[in-house]
Amino acid sequence: MKEFLLLITIIFFHILDDFHLQGILASMKQKNWWAEHYPDKLYKHDYIIALITHSFSWSFMVHLPAFVYLYITGKQMPLFFLIISFVAHICCHACVDNDKANRHIISLVEDQCIHLIQLIGIWMMFVLYR
Numbered sequence: 001m002k003e004f005l006l007l008i009t010i011i012f013f014h015i016l017d018d019f020h021l022q023g024i025l026a027s028m029k030q031k032n033w034w035a036e037h038y039p040d041k042l043y044k045h046d047y048i049i050a051l052i053t054h055s056f057s058w059s060f061m062v063h064l065p066a067f068v069y070l071y072i073t074g075k076q077m078p079l080f081f082l083i084i085s086f087v088a089h090i091c092c093h094a095c096v097d098n099d100k101a102n103r104h105i106i107s108l109v110e111d112q113c114i115h116l117i118q119l120i121g122i123w124m125m126f127v128l129y130r
Contacts, residue, residue, distance in 0.1 A: 002073065007123045009065040014119055017061040018112075025054045030101045047102065055094040059086055062119060066126040077129055085125060089118055 027033045028050035034043050063086055070077060093115065100111040 002069070003123075003127045006065055006069045006127065007120075010062050010119050010123055011116075013061040013065060014058070014115060017058045018115065021057065021061075022054055025050050025057075029054055029097060032102075051094045051098055051101075052090070055090045055097065058093050059089040062089070062122060066122055069126055075126075075129060077126075085122065089122065092118060 029047055031044070031047050034047055035041075038044075063082075067082075069075075096106070096111055096114045099106045100108065106114075
């Protein structure tokens with residue numbers, strides 16, 4: 001039961017952060033938004049900071065239930081393992097969102113399917129670790 005609760009909580013936190021908490025970052029992570037609002041090209045690479053900021057927030061949110069799960073179950077996981085998972089999911093999420101928002105090579109459905117695979121990976125890593 002704890003494992004199932006962990007999975008649905010991770011998915012809920014994903015929905016919360018990826019759809020409800022982005023705010024202005026949803027626009028700012030698109031190159032077009034910067035071109036429209038700052039046409040002098042002074043900020044042409046600032047979309048990258050918005051992508052990373054959102055991805056950091058997302059990675060933190062989806063790892064938070066897993067960290068609580070570790071605490072509740074008393075499992076011990078090496079710190080470097082947790083850091084690598086956290087950073088890897090930041091990078092993956094930023095690349096996927098860039099492919100959707102700027103490169104236009106994936107759709108929202110594909111974006112969410114990739115994120116769901118990430119979430120299941122996080123869940124499996126924490127549940128299966130002994």
